[in-house]
Structures are given as C-alpha cells and as structure tokens.
Amino acid sequence: KHKKAGRPLRRKMAQSVLSTMPGASTGTVVVKDPLNFWGGKRVTLGHEKNAEPVYEPATGRVMCQMVPCGAEEVDEAIKSAHSAYLIWRKMAGMERARVLLEAARIIRERRDNIAKLEVINNGKSITEALEDIDVSWHTIEYYAGLAGSLAGQHVQLPGGTFAYTRREPLGVCVGIGAWNYPFQIATWKSAPALACGNAMVFKPSPMTPVTAVILAEIYKEAGVPDGLFCVVQGGAETGTLLCHHPGVAKVSFTGSVPTGKKIMEMSSKGIKQVTLELGGKSPLIIFKDCELENAVKGALMANFLTQGQVCCNGTRVYVQRDIMPQFLEEVVKRTKTIPIGDPLLDDTRMGALISKPQLDKVLGYVSQAKKEGARVLCGGEPYIPSDPKLKGGYFMSPCVLDNCRDDMTCVKEEIFGPVMSVMPFNTEEEVIQRANNTTFGLASGVFTRDISRAHRVAENLEAGTCFINNYNISPVEVPFGGYKMSGFGRENGQVTMEYFSQLKTVIVEMGDVESLF
C-alpha cells in the first residue's frame, strides 16, 4: 500500500459527476470527485498543496480545485502504467481492438453528459462539444480497427537465412494536453498509443481537468488492465516531472510553441521521442473565382470555432482584391449575427473564452491592431450577456479586422481568440509568398473553382494541412500536424501508428556461423 509521509493516500472510487449531468445547467455544477486516476481508480491526493481554482468560463465561478501531482504521485502513476503495459503489450491486436471498441461504445452512449461537462469547464457551445465527443469515439473506433493489422515484414536473405521485423510498442507514453479540446485531445493521443500496445499517462491542462478522468474510467470499464491509462493533474511543474521521468518512452504534446520547445529540450535529455502539435497562424486564401457564399462560410469556420481558440485556425484571410467589398460585407453581416451566450443552450454558437487572462490577452491584441492601423469592422469587445448568471463570464464579440498588413502584430502572432484579420492580394504568386512568410505551418486553406490552381496552391503552401474549398474539418482518417515551428509528428491517420511504435529486426541464421576469427 502506498504511503506518503506515514499517511496513507485516501483512495475511493467516486460516483462520477457525470451522473448529475442530465439536469445540470450553467452556473450549478461543482466537481468534488478526485481528478487523478491510476491503478484503475480515481485517486485523492493526501494533501491540497498548491491547489488551484478551476473556473467555469461562462460564469467566472469556481467549479472545482485542481491539486497538482508531485514527484511521488507522478512516479506512482508511471509505475502503475508500466505494470499495465507489461500485460497489454502481450495481447494480440485484435484483443486490444475489442477493448477499445467497447470504450468507443461507452463514450457514444454517454456523449451528451460528457459534452455537457466539457462545456461547463471549457466554455464552448454544446453544439461544438457534442461534435468533439463524437470525434473522440470515432478516433478510438478507428484505431481499434488498425490495432489488428499492426505487423512486420518477412525478408528472405541468402542461404535460407531470413529476417523479420516486429512492430512493437514504445512503453509508457506521456500525453500533455491543452484546454481547447480537453476530451478530444486525450483520445487523439491515447487511442493510437493504446492500439499499438503502449500505456499512457495523460496530463490535462490545469484549466480543464475534469473530463480526461472520465475517459480513464471508461477505458477501465471497457476492460483495459488497471493503470493502462492514467491521469495526473498539474501544470508546468507536473509536466516537467513527466518529461524527465526515466520510465517514460515518449511525450506527445499539444500546446504553445514556447512550451513545445521546453518539452523537446527535456525529452532530449532522455532521448525520448516527441510529437509536438503546436500553434499556428494559418493562411486562408480566397480567389475571386471562388463560390463566395462557401468562402464566407469557410472563413467563419476557420476563425470562430471554440471562440477562436483553435490551433489550426485560418486567421490570416487573404482575399483577392476584386471581391474584397462583397466578401467583407457578407462576412461581417454573418459575424454580427453569431449568437453569443449560455454555452449549454442549443442555439448558442459562441460561448466564453477559457479564462479572464485569455480574454484580456485577446482584447489586448484587438487594441494593438487598432493602434497599428487596422479597422475593426465588427466585434472585438467584451460582451455581457443579458442573463444575469453570465455577467462574470469571459465573453467577447467575434471580431473582423480590415486594413491589415502582413507586418502587424495581429497578423503575425497567434491570438487564440475570435479575431479574423483580412488582407487583400492581387496575384497567386504574391499571395503564396505572403502566406508562407511565417514561422508557423500548421494548416492553410484555399477557395477557388479552378482545380489546377487549387492543387498548385496546395502544393506550394508550407503547411501540414491544406483545405480546398472548406476549412477546419478533421476526419480521424487523415493525418494532422505541423510544418516548421508548428511542430512535427502527426496525430490521426494510419501514420500515427508509426509514431507510437518501433521496429525490431530479428535475423535468423539457417546455416553455420562463418567466423572471421
């Protein structure tokens, strides 16, 4: 039994807050359940050291406390993951697949409640959160499908001798998540990791600690060995402990570029593999021969999902000069009608930003843009919904900026809020050069009816994804990840099985040893 300073850790299997979700509304939910999970159960830490309040973005109310895990707890979680790994790695891919499919089924069954809790903690609209949870079980289903086909090669060598390769798991992998897609990120990382036979210790963002542990419970219920998917809570310090831990084989990270650099640096000390999903400042290029209505819809999808807090957002919107007036008129008209408010209501399309500091930061970018000469066509202001319970929420009106230039701060830096910067361009050659003139390279988009142009532009854009005539759809079947400083490695798609496994070569001599000695 684990002891800490002579005091046993209090452990109990909590009645999940999920069961209270059906009747829950904004401003009412308090989460008391322990938020850590290892050894097959939720774990209450024996202390409340460095506890941080967790806010409900729509009301500004404290919904729970996040107590960060220290060295001992991180070590315990990693050990628990390792013991599960020893069992899981021996199972056939098809056996793992069956467990994963059951996890996907349970998520699907509980999607409404998980989505509600996600909304309460994150602030995004329920319509979006439901989609996020659907993507989550799709991801697990998809990787369950691939688990059974994980295989090596057979290679014939001279004299009957042969070799074969085995595709083996890496061991205990760490996942570190951001707050914008808390549950979905946990599945994007764990599903391929588990499908390949690894275990995972996942650390959510300290701002969104409540849904990853539900995923842990679901995996457990589906039948994974105890410890296979653990959740440790905490911020940078806990993350550092995870990255430095000698029992960890790989770190998969989603978050900002500065933190990504630190993750890579720390992982280098132990020669650990890393996948980095970092920020972006993606270009969306709209040619005059586009279907304007779709281009406008695409620009809204590229900028305003999850209150603009999306890494692959197309926030630099380049519009061919001839159609600029029509584009702006339509995009502004639609932006002004986006219903902002209680994120749990079905009609709401924009909820609250994640935190007060994030809201202030985004509003700061808008005022900086004005100082640098941009014109605010709409939004960019704090928004106070009429419902009194939302008065303390972190809302702002979605913003369209015109008169932008490539050298402005709002065009160069990742804002991570609902702010679209629009710039005119004249020629294809010019716009490609300008679109690529950034250190980021996560995504990109092009609207045109000219198919040759569409593929030429896609080829020439320096980004991990290019959307043609749409934006921000991300089916699990296709790889997602960055070029340049937006990171490396991929999530989703078949290729991610390679990022969570390694090859062993086995050489079999069928003759005698020809010794040189």
Ligand SMILES: NC(=O)C1=CN([C@@H]2O[C@H](COP(=O)(O)OP(=O)(O)OC[C@H]3O[C@@H](n4cnc5c(N)ncnc54)[C@H](O)[C@@H]3O)[C@@H](O)[C@H]2O)C=CC1
């Ligand atoms: N591109 C993206 O997907 C994201 C970008 N961001 C950007 O980053 C800004 C700051 O947001 P944060 O949530 O603070 O991002 P962050 O990159 O600092 O945090 C992401 C995750 O890394 C963890 N972390 C932080 N420092 C760490 C360290 N030294 N070692 C290990 N783990 C560490 C955090 O606890 C969190 O789980 C946002 O305003 C936004 O501009 C934030 C989240 C996602």
Ligand SMILES: C[N+](C)(C)CCCC(=O)O
């Ligand atoms: C789902 N999608 C494509 C809108 C965003 C997913 C990437 C992220 O974690 O920001």
